[in-house]
Structure formats: structure tokens, C-alpha cells
Amino acid sequence: MRTHHNATLTCLVNHIALKQPVNVSLLLDVQYTPSFAISREPGFGIPIREGMPVSLKCDVDSNPRAAPLWQKDDTNPPVQQTPDGFLNFTEIRREHSGWYKCTSRHLLGRFSSIGYFLNVRYDVDVTQEPDFDVRELSSTGRHVEVDLGGAVQLACPSGTSGCWSRLEPGSGRLEPLGSSQELKIEQVLYQEAGEYRCVSPNKESLRRLDTLRNSLTVNLTITGRPMVFPTNKSITAVYGQPLTLTIEFCANPAYNKVLWIARDKVVRPGNSEDGIIAYDITNSTTNCHQAVLFLTKVTNSDIGEYSFLVRSPNGLSEGVFMVNMTYASGYIVQSASGSNSATFYVNVVNLLLLLLIFTCCY
Known part of the structure; x- marks a missing residue:
């Protein structure tokens, strides 16, 4: 496991001819795929308002090391990323709202973090606010593309209650994938491509905004070389x-x-x-x-x-x-030549007799 990386294993030898035990040690070098940690300043849960400074940070843990690369809505981010994985907004604007994720290229493929929706609030008329929220949330459906054998992490929008389900091909039914708001798939196969949804567990939800948030849809696409089973x-x-x-x-x-x-x-x-x-x-x-x-x-x-x-x-x-x-029970193989068939069976019997004599006498 990745937790065994840089661990020291020691073999201790005791023997009657040794005055003291001897030992030999080795250091484990375990290669593992990237995992991501996204942090924010100000911290999660604090509303982001237009004009304030905001920083997003992506930390990648992998061996060999892999560099983080930010994306917004599957394109380049609106501000320059620092080498250590920061996106620094000196004065954040409303157009900076959207889905942000951290990706990384590794020896074993391309990997992606869970998505984070950055919601920038700004002052509007009260009559316009519901329309803005509906418009904002209706665009939260995402498309995630992962290399065959890679890993993907999905998360429901922060501040909501929901869990992940997969839309079964053909039947159209939602198959629950557990009660967690985060879904992690490692070493993805082609069969795991399809539509995933974060849905609200509360069917009696009366708040339209919460319902929209908890209906996040992600289309997962797997690409790579052909596979045969x-x-x-x-x-x-x-x-x-x-x-x-x-x-x-x-x-x-x-x-x-x-x-x-x-x-x-x-x-x-x-x-x-x-x-x-x-x-x-x-x-x-x-x-x-x-x-x-x-x-x-x-x-x-x-x-x-x-x-x-x-x-x-x-x-x-x-x-x-x-x-x-x-051959089926009782089945006799017919040959085009009866003599050939007889010769075949005689040779088989002779071979069995020779094997029996050799076993008994030698």
C-alpha cells in the first residue's frame, strides 16, 4: 500500500554460531497513483463575494511525484497557476464562478481530483436572485474523461446532502453506489463509463435550489487502447x-x-x-x-x-x-478406412501394455 512507502524492513537473524544477532534492512520504494487535496483561503464554508482575495491550492501525493494542473470547466483557469499549485485571485469576479478540478499526469496515466464548484456571490435585485441561482446550477452537469486504468474522484457540491448513483445502461434505473458524498474509482475499466448522479436522499425536499444542487450529473468517459475479455x-x-x-x-x-x-x-x-x-x-x-x-x-x-x-x-x-x-459417453469415432481404425486401436493397446510392463518391471 502507499502507506508502506519509505518504510524500513529489517530481517533479524539468530543462530547458534553467532554471538549476537545480525540484521539487514531495506527501504521500500512503493509507486502509487496520485491522490489530491484541495484547500481554499478563506476556508470552505465562508461565502465568497465579488472583489475579495481568494486562493485555491492543490496538493498531489504520488510516487513518482506528479505536478498539479488546474482546470476550470475543463479548460485553462482564468488566472496563472503558481508552480506549487496555487490559483491566486487578487480580486475575484463573478465570471470566475464554475467547476474547478486538479489534474495530473503520471507514469500510469492521467488522473483527476474531485470537482469543486466555486460560487462567487454578488449583489443583485431580490427578484433576480432566484433566476441567477437556477441558471448557475443548471450548468453544473460535467463531463470527465479518464484514461483506461486511471482513477477518478467525484464529489457532491459542498454544503448539500446527497449520495452517488449510476444510471444503468438500457434499464435507465439509478443504481445506488453507497451513502458517501464522495465517489472514488481506481483503475477504471471501460464498463464503468456512463452517467453518474449525485441525488438527494430526501424525496420530500421542498427547496428547489437544494434539489438542483443534489441532482448533479457527471458523464464519465474512458479512453485508451482496446481491451479484450x-x-x-x-x-x-x-x-x-x-x-x-x-x-x-x-x-x-x-x-x-x-x-x-x-x-x-x-x-x-x-x-x-x-x-x-x-x-x-x-x-x-x-x-x-x-x-x-x-x-x-x-x-x-x-x-x-x-x-x-x-x-x-x-x-x-x-x-x-x-x-x-x-468424446461423448459411448461415442465411437468412425474412420473412412476400417483398417486404419483397427490399426489405431491396436497401436493404442500396445502402447498401454508397454507402459504397464515398464511400470511393473522397472
């Missing part, structure tokens, strides 16, 4: 029976070529050849698809390796099936 699998087929090989693959950017390699032949989805049918690609979830290869009747020539290849602008991935074969 499973990458390696062994399957036992039954002689004379059909066999279906099913594989799932994900890619963003979208794939531009997929193909099967079977019996030293290339079979593309939608085609068939010599009892092998490659069905068209079907969609399963966002950026993920399913490919199916169907063997109408398995014979001895079908034993071996089957490969599925997918390519996108970000790379190439391969999934491999190793097909073995067994």
Missing part, C-alpha cells in the same frame, strides 16, 4: 457437437478493424467459411461490444488456437481461445 481461455468441445466462442471487447476511440483467425484462416464478422460462422458485432454497453464465432460441428481438425484481434487508433489487442476436444 477474456484474454486467454481454454475450452473443451465435444466431438461432433457445435461450439460457440464468445468474446467481449471495448475500445474508445472506436475500433476500426476486428477479425477472427481460425484454422489458419482469417474470418471477418458477418462471413462464414468451412463450417465456421463469424456473427456480426453487437453492442453490449458504452464502448463495449460482443463478437461470436460459431463452429457448426467440431472435428479433430478444429482442435487448436483461435484468435480474436481488435484494432483502434490507440493500439491492438488479442483474445485467445484454446480448444480441446472430448
Whole structure:
């Protein structure tokens, strides 16, 4: 774990030939992905009003070290960032309101902190204030893009009560993800892309402003090289029976070529050849698809390796099936030549007898 970084391990040796115990030590160097801590001056909970000085600070903890990089609404911040991670507003203005997050590039990918909504208050007519708040909060939906295998942290707006749910693809139902206002996903997969919502646990909320705050929507997009599931699998087929090989693959950017390699032949989805049918690609979830290869009747020539290849602008991935074969109970393999079949069984019996004699006598 990251808490073990810079820890010292000592091996202590006691032996009858030693007058005193001896020891040897080593220092652990644990590499870990970035975690973020965002602070503010004045502190959180104090209203920010137009014209006052404000500072935002981002601290990144990672090994190797990674530099912080501020973004506002997924673009460059309105003021220059200092090398140590400060955004200093000498006189903050209303147009500085918006979503701020801290990002960092690491050896293992790109990472992002939870989002923080900076709300700058200013004097307006009482009749205009509700309209401003509604307009401000209706734009709090966000889009977060993370590299495959990276980490993402989401947080409900400060000062609100809510918890995170995920919109299930297809059904449209909200699946609760716990009771915390913060959601952290490490080593994200393509299957975790989609729409996440911070929703109020209080269905009887009568304050429209709170309801809008607690309905924050985040669209999470995963990008990277193609991934294939499973990458390696062994399957036992039954002689004379059909066999279906099913594989799932994900890619963003979208794939531009997929193909099967079977019996030293290339079979593309939608085609068939010599009892092998490659069905068209079907969609399963966002950026993920399913490919199916169907063997109408398995014979001895079908034993071996089957490969599925997918390519996108970000790379190439391969999934491999190793097909073995067994015989159904009571099944007799018929050969085109009866003499060949008899010879085969005689050779098998002789081999078994030789093995038995060798075991007993030697």
C-alpha cells in the first residue's frame, strides 16, 4: 500500500554460531497513483463575494511525484497557476464562478481530483436572485474523461446532502453506489463509463435550489487502447457437437478493424467459411461490444488456437481461445478406412501394455 512507502524492513537473524544477532534492512520504494487535496483561503464554508482575495491550492501525493494542473470547466483557469499549485485571485469576479478540478499526469496515466464548484456571490435585485441561482446550477452537469486504468474522484457540491448513483445502461434505473458524498474509482475499466448522479436522499425536499444542487450529473468517459475479455481461455468441445466462442471487447476511440483467425484462416464478422460462422458485432454497453464465432460441428481438425484481434487508433489487442476436444459417453469415432481404425486401436493397446510392463518391471 502507499502507506508502506519509505518504510524500513529489517530481517533479524539468530543462530547458534553467532554471538549476537545480525540484521539487514531495506527501504521500500512503493509507486502509487496520485491522490489530491484541495484547500481554499478563506476556508470552505465562508461565502465568497465579488472583489475579495481568494486562493485555491492543490496538493498531489504520488510516487513518482506528479505536478498539479488546474482546470476550470475543463479548460485553462482564468488566472496563472503558481508552480506549487496555487490559483491566486487578487480580486475575484463573478465570471470566475464554475467547476474547478486538479489534474495530473503520471507514469500510469492521467488522473483527476474531485470537482469543486466555486460560487462567487454578488449583489443583485431580490427578484433576480432566484433566476441567477437556477441558471448557475443548471450548468453544473460535467463531463470527465479518464484514461483506461486511471482513477477518478467525484464529489457532491459542498454544503448539500446527497449520495452517488449510476444510471444503468438500457434499464435507465439509478443504481445506488453507497451513502458517501464522495465517489472514488481506481483503475477504471471501460464498463464503468456512463452517467453518474449525485441525488438527494430526501424525496420530500421542498427547496428547489437544494434539489438542483443534489441532482448533479457527471458523464464519465474512458479512453485508451482496446481491451479484450477474456484474454486467454481454454475450452473443451465435444466431438461432433457445435461450439460457440464468445468474446467481449471495448475500445474508445472506436475500433476500426476486428477479425477472427481460425484454422489458419482469417474470418471477418458477418462471413462464414468451412463450417465456421463469424456473427456480426453487437453492442453490449458504452464502448463495449460482443463478437461470436460459431463452429457448426467440431472435428479433430478444429482442435487448436483461435484468435480474436481488435484494432483502434490507440493500439491492438488479442483474445485467445484454446480448444480441446472430448468424446461423448459411448461415442465411437468412425474412420473412412476400417483398417486404419483397427490399426489405431491396436497401436493404442500396445502402447498401454508397454507402459504397464515398464511400470511393473522397472
